Amino acid sequence: MTEQTLSNLLHENRRFEPPAELAAAANVKADAYDAAATDREGFWAAAAERLSWAKKWDRVLDWDNPPFAKWFVGGQLNVAYNCVDRHVEAGHGDRVAIHWVGEPVGDKRDITYRELQDEVSKAANALISLGVGTGDPVAIYMPMIPEAIFTMLACTRIGAPHTVVFGGFSAEALGSRIEDFKAKVVVTSDGGYRRGAPSPLKPAVDEACGIASRAGHSVDKVLVVRRTGQDVAWNDSTDVWWHDVVDAASSEHTPEAFDSEHPLFVMYTSGTTGKPKGILHTTGGYLTQAAYTHWEVFDLKPETDVYWCTADIGWITGHSYIVYGPLANGVTQVLYEGTPDFPERGRWWQVIAENKVTIFYTAPTAIRSFMKQGHEIPDKHDMSSLRILGSVGEPINPEAYVWYRHVIGGDRTPVVDTWWQTETGAIMISPLPGVTAGKPGSAMTPLPGITAEVVTDEGQPVDKGSGGYLVLTSPWPSMLRTIWGDDQRYIDTYWARYRDQGYYFAGDGAKKDEDGDLWVLGRVDDVMNVSGHRLSTTEIESALVSHPKVAEAAVVGANDPDTGQAVVAFVILREEAGDGGENIAKELSDHVRTQIGPIAKPRQIMIVPELPKTRSGKIMRRLLRDVAEKREVGDTTTLADQSIMDLISAGQATSTED
Ligand code: WT7
Numbered sequence: 070m071t072e073q074t075l076s077n078l079l080h081e082n083r084r085f086e087p088p089a090e091l092a093a094a095a096n097v098k099a100d101a102y103d104a105a106a107t108d109r110e111g112f113w114a115a116a117a118e119r120l121s122w123a124k125k126w127d128r129v130l131d132w133d134n135p136p137f138a139k140w141f142v143g144g145q146l147n148v149a150y151n152c153v154d155r156h157v158e159a160g161h162g163d164r165v166a167i168h169w170v171g172e173p174v175g176d177k178r179d180i181t182y183r184e185l186q187d188e189v190s191k192a193a194n195a196l197i198s199l200g201v202g203t204g205d206p207v208a209i210y211m212p213m214i215p216e217a218i219f220t221m222l223a224c225t226r227i228g229a230p231h232t233v234v235f236g237g238f239s240a241e242a243l244g245s246r247i248e249d250f251k252a253k254v255v256v257t258s259d260g261g262y263r264r265g266a267p268s269p270l271k272p273a274v275d276e277a278c279g280i281a282s283r284a285g286h287s288v289d290k291v292l293v294v295r296r297t298g299q300d301v302a303w304n305d306s307t308d309v310w311w312h313d314v315v316d317a318a319s320s321e322h323t324p325e326a327f328d329s330e331h332p333l334f335v336m337y338t339s340g341t342t343g344k345p346k347g348i349l350h351t352t353g354g355y356l357t358q359a360a361y362t363h364w365e366v367f368d369l370k371p372e373t374d375v376y377w378c379t380a381d382i383g384w385i386t387g388h389s390y391i392v393y394g395p396l397a398n399g400v401t402q403v404l405y406e407g408t409p410d411f412p413e414r415g416r417w418w419q420v421i422a423e424n425k426v427t428i429f430y431t432a433p434t435a436i437r438s439f440m441k442q443g444h445e446i447p448d449k450h451d452m453s454s455l456r457i458l459g460s461v462g463e464p465i466n467p468e469a470y471v472w473y474r475h476v477i478g479g480d481r482t483p484v485v486d487t488w489w490q491t492e493t494g495a496i497m498i499s500p501l502p503g504v505t506a507g508k509p510g511s512a513m514t515p516l517p518g519i520t521a522e523v524v525t526d527e528g529q530p531v532d533k534g535s536g537g538y539l540v541l542t543s544p545w546p547s548m549l550r551t552i553w554g555d556d557q558r559y560i561d562t563y564w565a566r567y568r569d570q571g572y573y574f575a576g577d578g579a580k581k582d583e584d585g586d587l588w589v590l591g592r593v594d595d596v597m598n599v600s601g602h603r604l605s606t607t608e609i610e611s612a613l614v615s616h617p618k619v620a621e622a623a624v625v626g627a628n629d630p631d632t633g634q635a636v637v638a639f640v641i642l643r644e645e646a647g648d649g650g651e652n653i654a655k656e657l658s659d660h661v662r663t664q665i666g667p668i669a670k671p672r673q674i675m676i677v678p679e680l681p682k683t684r685s686g687k688i689m690r691r692l693l694r695d696v697a698e699k700r701e702v703g704d705t706t707t708l709a710d711q712s713i714m715d716l717i718s719a720g721q722a723t724s725t726e727d
Contacts, residue, residue, distance in 0.1 A: 081467050083508070083509055084506045085484070085509075086506045087506070088481060091368065091456065091483070091502060092504070095503025097365045097501055098503065098504060101501075105517035113129060113518055114129050116360075116518070117357040120146060120151050120357060121155050122145065122353075123146055123326030124143070124145040124146075126141035126142055126353070128142040128143065136544075136560060136564040136571075137550065138354075138544045138548055140357070141329040142330075144353050145326035145328055146327070146352065146356070147325060147327060148222070148225035148226070148352060148356055148393065148397075149225045149226035149324055150324040151356060151360075151397050152225075152393065153166075153182060153189055153222060156182045156399040157183050161182055161399055162181060162182050163182075164399065164401060165179050166182045166184075166185045166402070167180040167215060167218070167402060168375075168401070168424050169215050169403075169405075170405045170424075171262065171406045172263070172264075172265070172405075172406045172411060173262055174412060180215055182399070185222075185396075189219050190226070190319070190321060190322035191316070191318040191319065192216075192219045192222075192318070193223040194321075195292070195311075195315040196223055196254065199254055199289070200289055201224075201227065201253060203228035203327070204230070204332075205229050205254075206250045206251055206253060206335075207220075207230070207232075207252060208254075208255045208288075209234070209255075209257075210233075210234045210255060210257045210270060210277075211236060211257055211258050211270070211294070212258060212261025212270065212406060213261070213381060213407075214261065214294065214296055215404065216256075216294045218391075219315075220256045221392055222392070224334075225333060226322065228325065228331060230334055230335060231335075232246060232252065232335045232336065232337065232347070233334070233336070233387075234246050235381055235384060236381070237667055239663050240273040240276035241663065241664050242666055243277035244278070244284075245284075246337050247281040248284045248286045249553065250335055252281075253289050254289060254292060255274055255278065255288055255290075255291045256294075257274045257292070258270055258271070258293060258294035258295070259271050259293060259294070259297050259298065260296060261296055263407070264411050267297035269297075269301075271302070272301070272302065274291060289307065290308075290309060291309070292310075292311055293308060293310055293311060329352055330351045330353070332349060332350075332351055332352075333350050334350055335350075335553045336350070336491050338491040339605035341595045341596060342607050342608075343605070343608045343611035346553075346555075346558065346562070347554065347555075348492055348549045348552065349549060349553050350388075350550070354545075355393070355546070355547045357546045357547070358494060358495040358545065358546040360394050360397035361495075362496040362516065363389075363394030363395055364394075365516065366459070366496050366499050366502070368503055369398055369428070371398055371401075374400065374401070374428055375403065375425055375426045375427050375428070375454070376400050376402040376426070376428045377402060377405070377420070377424070377426045378390045378430040378431075379417070379430065379431045380430075380431075380432070385491040389495050390430060403420060405417075409438075409439075414442055415449060418446065418449070418450035419450055421454070422450040422451045422452060425454040426452075426454060427456050428456065428457045429455055429458050429459065430459035430460075431459070431460065431461075432460065432461060432600070433464070433469055434632055434633055436472065437469050438631060440472045440476075441631075447476050452478075455479070455482050458473055458477060458478050458482045458483070458484045458485070459484070460473070462600075462602075463591070464510065464589055464633075465484075465510060466510065467509035467510040468509075470484055470509035470510060474509075483500065483502040485499050485500050485502055486500065486512045487499040487512065488577075488587075488589050490575065491549075491603070494549065497515060498512040498513065498519070499512055499513065500512075511586050511588045512589050513587065514586060518545070520542045521542065523535075523538065523540075523579045523587065524538055528572065532581075533582065533583050534582065534583050535580070535581060536580040538579070538593060539575045539578065539589060540572035540574055541572065541575065576596060578591060591634075592626075595690075597625075597626030599626070599629075599632050599635060599669075600632045601633070604668070606624040606625065606626070607624075609622075609624045609638065612660065612664035616660045618642050618657075619641070619643065619657070620643045621640070622639065622641070623680050623688045623690065624637070624639075625639075625697050627672075627673075627697035627698045628698055635672035637697035638673070638675070639675050639680060639693055640674055640675065641678065641679065641680060642676060653676065654674045677717050678716055679716065681714055682710075683707050683709060684707070689705075691703060692705060692708075702714050
């Protein structure tokens with residue numbers, strides 16, 4: 070974010086007080102901050118008491134060996150039991166857990182908690198029959214269909230850690246995750262619906278299993294849901310249909326309690342190197358904070374609210390705020406398969422009106438794209454049921470916040486701007502809807518029980534009105550436990566920078582305003598945020614360099630009015646490739662798509678003769694960002710060869726919009 074935007078943000082002086090009625094009946098009130106500050110462990114122990122434990126813990130937090138935390142040490146619980154069975158036992162078996170809305174209009178299914186219990190039990194029995202035991206890793210590559218949730222919960226029911234890979238990732242990306250995770254079984258579907266057309270998934274799984282197998286890891290079984298009815302290639306020794314094995318399985322399954330620190334799932338996310346990191350979350354602490362924050366930040370009233378989070382289950386938001394948090398709280402929620410604007414641009418608003426959604430959680434990039442379409446489309450739908458709106462994934466511009474509140478929320482609804490990460494597992498910094506007077510663009514303050522600071526390079530807290538790096542200063546229940554199979558990388562990535570202070574380094578820049586409220590500004594490392602999706606510059610550079618015509622590549626995230634940031638690539642071709650041919654940009658962009666997935670496709674590729682480097686050979690991305698954002702190029706005095714930026718800027722470079 071530029072200095073100009075920054076100072077605009079800090080001159081933002083609109084405030085939105087919580088509605089009086091909401092404040093009076095809020096689940097969490099202002100006293101929670103002090104209570105948690107006085108006894109942080111006691112506060113989290115009380116949050117853990119909201120769950121059902123088969124065996125109570127002996128100790129709330131073991132931080133004797135930082136940065137390796139253990140929460141609710143010695144406790145035992147079953148996640149699926151907490152998300153499903155206990156609600157049925159409490160007499161809520163007839164409550165709808167999921168209003169599933171398929172993309173094809175009219176394709177719907179309501180699933181009660183009792184039905185969910187049957188489905189999850191059947192899926193658990195089926196996984197066992199396929200040889201999955203406690204501790205065996207399962208990979209999930211599925212569209213937004215109920216079976217995806219059944220599978221996740223079935224895994225937790227039998228203590229099998231899962232990794233869900235976003236359906237938009239390529240076969241290559243899936244293959245490397247299957248291999249790294251050593252998945253024994255992969256659960257997928259023939260395909261899903263995307264903009265009215267069936268879009269295949271199974272072929273990517275076949276290819277991915279081949280990639281994993283060539284890298285030395287073979288998958289035992291592939292379990293396939295029939296969703297679209299597309300033809301699929303079939304391997305009789307590995308492939309089984311869901312409707313054969315799950316439908317035939319018993320709906321009786323007794324959940325077993327697992328240790329609080331039993332691995333629950335791994336979520337791969339981009340870091341600053343080419344290899345994605347497998348972020349490990351465990352059982353008791355994760356479920357405690359996912360469930361508590363969902364109840365706290367959205368002021369959830371499970372008897373009356375209808376909740377909808379538009380994220381995909383392939384991201385952490387889908388894990389914590391579609392599956393684990395909401396279901397642990399016994400919520401009724403909408404699960405939507407498709408894109409926001411299919412078959413028409415008001416589809417989301419129609420889903421809200423039809424299901425009388427009361428709490429809605431989405432991303433700034435979606436809000437900005439609706440904003441461009443104007444208020445006429447949402448105005449046609451009755452959205453008076455809404456009472457709370459949430460935002461996640463990237464900084465929300467004040468204008469988008471105000472539009473969201475006004476046009477979607479009818480000026481009644483608080484907007485909670487929730488800051489967190491794959492690594493934090495749950496929301497960390499956010500307003501409380503019944504307490505906080507919200508400022509558009511600010512995530513405000515750490516939640517009760519969470520401590521954060523904005524610090525200098527040396528780890529000193531900055532003064533009010535100044536900026537620095539965002540750190541978390543004490544452990545929290547849903548924190549990542551390590552990077553799957555790589556403890557050293559866990560230490561180096563998050564804990565080395567502020568080793569002396571023992572702070573977790575989040576990788577974000579932030580500003581503390583005159584009131585002490587926090588404004589998260591975005592990544593300070595080589596990680597980009599495109600439409601709320603996290604991408605690594607190095608990962609895309611590696612993908613480009615793996616193309617036979619490419620000698621060298623540098624990727625930067627440039628500001629983009631729609632997607633927050635956009636991928637811009639600077640590429641040096643190999644000599645034998647000549648000028649690359651007239652389709653070079655498309656060729657390279659398609660290559661990135663097959664290597665990583667459509668989300669990583671560059672907005673723009675520039676063919677350049679050289680890259681700006683320091684004398685020690687480090688690429689000066691700052692200068693490339695200037696070019697990508699069409700600004701005057703900044704200070705070049707540390708460049709090894711000063712003429713390079715002239716070459717690039719003077720249009721000797723071929724710029725190719727895709
Ligand atoms: C990064 C984490 C949290 C789930 C979705 C993304 C950015 C996230 C906000 C926010 C400003 C935000 C940060 C963070 N981010 N929420 N409310 N305001 N920035 O999870 O892929 O792990 O990305 O998203 O840069 O570090 P993720």
